[in-house]
Amino acid sequence: MGRIKLRYAEQLSDKVLRADADMNKADWLTGLATAVGVLGIGLGFWWADAVAALVVSISISKDGWDNTANAIRDLMDTRPTTFDNSEVDPVIAKVNAAVMDDPRVVGVQTRARDEGHVLHLEVFVQVDRLVVEVAWLEELERRCNEVDWRAGDVVVTVTTEPHPVADARLE
Known part of the structure; x- marks a missing residue:
């Protein structure tokens, strides 16, 4: 079940479904390790149960750490x-490429925030003219929305100079 969920988590870009798939995998591995520990004791290896418990506890701790981080x-x-x-x-790169396809655009920087399943995008479009049409801005916004279903909330801002925030903070 975890593998199926993992496949859908990737397609939907769903981090919650990914965490659930990880937990399914952990449940399966815990059951297997416990069975191996009991089998080991049955075969006379007194330490097998302790090793299985150690493996299970390390796996649970790692999953907890990763998901919390x-x-x-x-x-x-x-x-x-x-x-x-x-x-x-x-x-983010797809949106930037779609905006740069317009010949009136000199440069583009995009600040993005993950809002669950969708992204909030602030697209800073650098142009070389002082006057732009509202219809053109609406077209850029529509183009950004069509790039991917996750580009849900797009705000296009026009500038004549690069955005003052360092490129390291913008993508």
């Missing part, structure tokens, strides 16, 4: 990551 990272409003926290969420 991931939850704290998500609550601290850090850079959005993929469902398994292994890399920066690719939606």
Whole structure:
């Protein structure tokens, strides 16, 4: 069951489903380790149950640590990551590429926040003109929303200079 949930967690970019899949995996491994420990005692290895208990406790502690660290990272409003926290969420780069496809855009920086299943995106678009049409801004916003279903809340801000916040804080 955990493997099935893990596959859907990746497709949906669902961190809660990922944690649930990890717990299913931990339950399965705990049952297996316990059975091996009991079998070991039955075969005369008095220490097998203690080793099985140690393996189970280390596994539970590791899962608890990983899931707690991931939850704290998500609550601290850090850079959005993929469902398994292994890399920066690719939606950000896709949005930047979609905006840069417009010939009027000189540069783009995007600040993103993970809001569960969707991302809140602040897209800072650098242009070389002082006047832009509202319809064009609405088109950019629509284009950003169409990049991925997770680009749920998009705010487009136009500037004539790069955004003053350091690039390290923007993606």
